[in-house]
Amino acid sequence: MKRLRLALAAACVSFVPAAGAEELRLKTRIIEPRPEDSTTGRVQAAESQPRRVAERRTHWLVQLDPFTADLAEWRLRGATVISSIPVNGYVVAVPDGMNWEGLAFTYRGPILATDKLSAPLRVEGLAIANLAAEEETQLTIVHFHSDVEAWEIEAILEAEGVAGTSLIRHAALADVDRLAGLTRNQIAALGLWDEVEFLYAAPAGMRAGEIFLSCGEALSGGYPVAMLAASYGEGWDGPGRGRASVTYSFGNISNRVAADQFKTEVRRAMDEWARVVAVSFAETATRTATKNLDIQFATGDHGDPYAFTSGTTVLAHSFYPAPPNPEPQAGDIHINDAWSWSVGGQWDLYSVVLHELGHSLGIGHTDDARSVMYPYYQKADGLKTADIDSIRQIYAEAGSTTPTPTASPLSINIVSPTEGVKISGESTNLSGGASNSGAGLKVDYLNETNAAKGSCLVNSTGSTWTCGAVPLSAGENRLTVQGSLGAVKSIARRTLTREANGDVQLTIASPASANASTTAAEIRVAGSASHAAGIASVRWSTSRGRAGVASGAETWSAQVTLETGTNEITITAMARSGIASTKKITVERTAASNPATPGTNPGEDKTPPIMTIQQPIGNYIITSSAKLTFKGTATDNVGVQKVTWTNSAGDQSGVAAANIASGVTNWMFDVNVAVGFNAIQVRAWDTAGNSTLYSTTVRRY
Numbered sequence: 190m191k192r193l194r195l196a197l198a199a200a201c202v203s204f205v206p207a208a209g210a211e212e213l214r215l216k217t218r219i220i221e222p223r224p225e226d227s228t229t230g231r232v233q234a235a236e237s238q239p240r241r242v243a244e245r246r247t248h249w250l251v252q253l254d255p256f257t258a259d260l261a262e263w264r265l266r267g268a269t270v271i272s273s274i275p276v277n278g279y280v281v282a283v284p285d286g287m288n289w290e291g292l293a294f295t296y297r298g299p300i301l302a303t304d305k306l307s308a309p310l311r312v313e314g315l316a317i318a319n320l321a322a323e324e325e326t327q328l329t330i331v332h333f334h335s336d337v338e339a340w341e342i343e344a345i346l347e348a349e350g351v352a353g354t355s356l357i358r359h360a361a362l363a364d365v366d367r368l369a370g371l372t373r374n375q376i377a378a379l380g381l382w383d384e385v386e387f388l389y390a391a392p393a394g395m396r397a398g399e400i401f402l403s404c405g406e407a408l409s410g411g412y413p414v415a416m417l418a419a420s421y422g423e424g425w426d427g428p429g430r431g432r433a434s435v436t437y438s439f440g441n442i443s444n445r446v447a448a449d450q451f452k453t454e455v456r457r458a459m460d461e462w463a464r465v466v467a468v469s470f471a472e473t474a475t476r477t478a479t480k481n482l483d484i485q486f487a488t489g490d491h492g493d494p495y496a497f498t499s500g501t502t503v504l505a506h507s508f509y510p511a512p513p514n515p516e517p518q519a520g521d522i523h524i525n526d527a528w529s530w531s532v533g534g535q536w537d538l539y540s541v542v543l544h545e546l547g548h549s550l551g552i553g554h555t556d557d558a559r560s561v562m563y564p565y566y567q568k569a570d571g572l573k574t575a576d577i578d579s580i581r582q583i584y585a586e587a588g589s590t591t592p593t594p595t596a597s598p599l600s601i602n603i604v605s606p607t608e609g610v611k612i613s614g615e616s617t618n619l620s621g622g623a624s625n626s627g628a629g630l631k632v633d634y635l636n637e638t639n640a641a642k643g644s645c646l647v648n649s650t651g652s653t654w655t656c657g658a659v660p661l662s663a664g665e666n667r668l669t670v671q672g673s674l675g676a677v678k679s680i681a682r683r684t685l686t687r688e689a690n691g692d693v694q695l696t697i698a699s700p701a702s703a704n705a706s707t708t709a710a711e712i713r714v715a716g717s718a719s720h721a722a723g724i725a726s727v728r729w730s731t732s733r734g735r736a737g738v739a740s741g742a743e744t745w746s747a748q749v750t751l752e753t754g755t756n757e758i759t760i761t762a763m764a765r766s767g768i769a770s771t772k773k774i775t776v777e778r779t780a781a782s783n784p785a786t787p788g789t790n791p792g793e794d795k796t797p798p799i800m801t802i803q804q805p806i807g808n809y810i811i812t813s814s815a816k817l818t819f820k821g822t823a824t825d826n827v828g829v830q831k832v833t834w835t836n837s838a839g840d841q842s843g844v845a846a847a848n849i850a851s852g853v854t855n856w857m858f859d860v861n862v863a864v865g866f867n868a869i870q871v872r873a874w875d876t877a878g879n880s881t882l883y884s885t886t887v888r889r890y
């Protein structure tokens with residue numbers, strides 16, 4: 190108890206001064222942090238009683254002091270930081286039984302069911318249930334926390350009667366989003382689940398399959414901004430509604446579009462924002478200048494920790510202003526060059542830049558489906574009311590006479606190393622400058638990842654500083670530098686990756702194939718894992734709702750429970766530094782077949798063929814290719830006659846006529862895939878007319 194009191198005292202100290210805890214801005218309410226008494230957290234948790242699929246973790250809303258925040262300690266205790274909520278708040282997944290004693294925070298509270306409902310979805314009394322039965326449904330996006338696994342999502346939706354045809358597929362949907370027509374009761378019930386982050390109305394066009402663009406995320410302080418969060422930050426003008434001048438520059442421009450044409454579209458989008466708020470944009474050639482929005486096309490890994498992975502639905506991402514984001518990356522816009530960008534086409538550059546500029550200027554996602562800042566948006570011709578309301582929360586209206594606020598009293602910036610850089614050494618030097626500074630500037634650093642702290646050297650005028658040999662952990666390191674001039678403080682952040690022994694190496698040795706088949710109710714999965722920091726745990730989960738912890742660590746094994754049918758098994762090895770790797774295998778559990786009797790009359794054979802799919806793997810495939818090759822095997826106790834296939838959308842020889850694959854025991858076929866959804870079914874037939882069906886959905890852009 191002594192340690193707990195000490196921690197609470199620390200929390201009070203950091204709360205009381207003016208530079209202490211700021212408000213937490215949810216879409217549904219503003220939370221003014223108050224020093225909590227030692228029982229508040231537990232009482233609130235008991236009252237919220239979130240429903241959960243797996244008794245393993247709960248999502249909490251916490252606010253940390255930006256400098257003394259020791260996220261490394263949270264990670265060591267098993268917590269995971271999921272997303273950020275302005276100001277200095279985080280959604281943290283806390284494992285059951287975690288010891289909270291000694292952790293410092295300025296606020297801690299549960300995420301209430303009412304926090305998860307977009308205003309238009311809320312109705313009188315929703316939170317206290319006893320709703321009148323309501324047949325009418327509302328097309329809704331159910332957005333889950335990013336650590337929620339697919340099987341958990343499926344279990345929750347099934348528990349609330351959202352399954353089958355009420356779930357609507359849409360190509361733009363993110364992994365943790367589901368689209369469904371929901372009754373009021375279902376909306377209210379879903380808000381009670383811990384795994385659900387936010388529920389908001391979807392545009393009717395999504396049901397109709399219209400094309401929507403999906404934003405990656407708005408990034409702040411190294412974490413994506415939670416959908417729960419209010420749709421605004423502080424902006425380039427600092428707190429309050431002032432005027433701002435920013436510059437912009439261009440990096441690599443896609444060769445799908447003429448550079449001049451692209452720049453014209455960017456300027457048109459800037460003019461649209463400048464039409465409604467007092468923000469001016471001036472072009473510069475200095476791409477790394479502060480208060481500069483650098484705009485570039487990129488593919489794959491492009492120098493920040495947010496690679497555009499293949500198969501991603503992310504079209505672009507952008508960075509919130511500084512602070513809290515580090516310069517020079519703050520405000521930058523990265524457009525995924527894997528898409529067929531054009532001016533005025535389906536993947537319209539004006540529309541995507543207009544949306545990303547909103548983030549670069551400081552606003553988050555709205556929950557109004559008609560607005561440009563909605564997470565799923567369509568080709569835009571200009572800003573809508575919700576966008577204008579949101580941006581006017583942080584900037585003065587265009588043409589207003591509000592004076593430009595004086596620059597903030599002290600501003601620290603990190604010059605080297607640059608954001609997201611990969612470093613192979615065990616330590617790095619940090620250096621940078623300070624504006625509106627003076628003699629007596631004190632600079633300290635904190636590596637949140639390994640809790641290393643220290644003081645830095647500052648020159649006599651307080652304009653430059655250097656922190657020598659800052660220890661780095663393997664994997665991602667989140668560094669914070671704080672400058673203090675008297676009582677005035679300023680913070681800058683950097684996220685770096687130490688590459689030496691970077692990733693967790695994970696190998697599955699048994700079963701030997703990534704596509705195994707068995708009749709047993711259990712399979713032993715075993716392998717090895719390694720990392721410089723040591724392996725903390727190896728966990729497994731299946732697409733059929735089973736999960737557990739493997740025994741061992743560097744050498745591990747697990748008895749995985751199988752359901753009849755396809756079981757996708759995910760193995761996750763986590764290093765003590767908090768980074769993790771996953772590997773997946775698929776195990777088909779077939780019903781035990783009767784031993785084949787030689788000479789069996791084929792007419793009495795009831796055993797269908799056993800079919801395996803060798804490629805493509807997965808029951809949801811995303812591709813830009815116009816043609817896919819399917820390959821597999823088929824065996825049967827009597828004999829396989831043929832393998833047939835259909836595509837709901839592709840060119841078929843006839844609607845009713847199934848196409849026939851070449852080969853039988855080893856079969857293959859090429860299928861032309863149409864843009865959009867293709868439901869592809871493959872069926873293996875035996876000579877007695879029994880068949881086995883395999884279905885997959887291919888989404889082509």
Ligand SMILES: [Zn+2]
Nearest residue numbers: 404405406407
């Ligand atoms: Zn966005």
Ligand SMILES: [Zn+2]
Nearest residue numbers: 491493495523
């Ligand atoms: Zn990027």
